[in-house]
Amino acid sequence: MDLLRLRGALERAFLDRVRDGVAGGTDLDAELEALLVEPVDGSGLSHQLRREGTWEQVRELFAHRSIYQLKESDPQAWVIPRLTGRAKAALVTVEYNEFGAGRAERVHCRLFADLLAAAGLDARYGGYVETVPGSTLAVVNLMSYLGMHRTHRAALVGHFAAGEIASSPGARRMLQVLERLDAPQACRTFYSEHVEADAVHEQLMRHEVIGGLLDEEPELRGEVVFGIQAANSVDG
Numbered sequence: 001m002d003l004l005r006l007r008g009a010l011e012r013a014f015l016d017r018v019r020d021g022v023a024g025g026t027d028l029d030a031e032l033e034a035l036l037v038e039p040v041d042g043s044g045l046s047h048q049l050r051r052e053g054t055w056e057q058v059r060e061l062f063a064h065r066s067i068y069q070l071k072e073s074d075p076q077a078w079v080i081p082r083l084t085g086r087a088k089a090a091l092v093t094v095e096y097n098e099f100g101a102g103r104a105e106r107v108h109c110r111l112f113a114d115l116l117a118a119a120g121l122d123a124r125y126g127g128y129v130e131t132v133p134g135s136t137l138a139v140v141n142l143m144s145y146l147g148m149h150r151t152h153r154a155a156l157v158g159h160f161a162a163g164e165i166a167s168s169p170g171a172r173r174m175l176q177v178l179e180r181l182d183a184p185q186a187c188r189t190f191y192s193e194h195v196e197a198d199a200v201h202e203q204l205m206r207h208e209v210i211g212g213l214l215d216e217e218p219e220l221r222g223e224v225v226f227g228i229q230a231a232n233s234v235d236g
């Protein structure tokens with residue numbers, strides 16, 4: 001009981017900080033369009049690495065990413081019982097692919113473990129949890145928090161959609177980085193899988209999951225916007 005109370009207090013403090021960092025509003029189309037625009041001189045990590053990244057920097061990025069990628073799509077699975085109709089059917093389709101579409105060796109977290117091993121890094125779940133800074137943990141805490149509470153289901157959907165929409169072009173850039181650095185094949189497989197899969201997931205998340213949810217509950221639009229903005233803010 002005390003533990004739950006402590007978690008509740010931490011969650012409220014965390015949510016307040018996240019809300020302080022976003023613009024809010026209900027303009028969902030503008031948020032989705034912004035995600036789809038590819039900046040010519042992008043300043044994100046994959047842009048930076050493509051220009052001048054070293055293998056050591058790429059390995060450091062892998063270690064940070066491992067906190068989430070070794071449980072890729074698990075926090076989002078919490079939202080399944082909280083959806084209905086088209087939103088549920090489409091989100092489960094996306095999750096089915098994330099979980100390997102019936103093939104254990106294709107589960108995305110397994111692909112990332114293979115990537116870590118090929119890069120000579122610790123591939124065990126949570127292997128870097130004591131090493132990474134709070135800003136890296138916050139990325140995962142946000143999705144877990146949104147996933148665990150029914151009241152935040154629309155924000156979770158927005159957060160998930162933001163990741164899926166940005167993933168395909170980001171993965172393409174990472175492939176270019178790994179190509180230039182002549183990285184092991186297992187490191188590239190994780191990203192080539194995401195170039196293809198997330199082009200499809202983007203459409204499903206946008207039209208069926210978000211579209212289906214808001215057809216049923218249009219009053220949740222602002223929460224979907226919040227989820228997208230929170231993802232951008234905390235990831236940034």
Ligand SMILES: [Fe+2]
Nearest residue numbers: 072098108194
């Ligand atoms: Fe994935």
Ligand SMILES: [Fe+2]
Nearest residue numbers: 164197198201
């Ligand atoms: Fe995906």
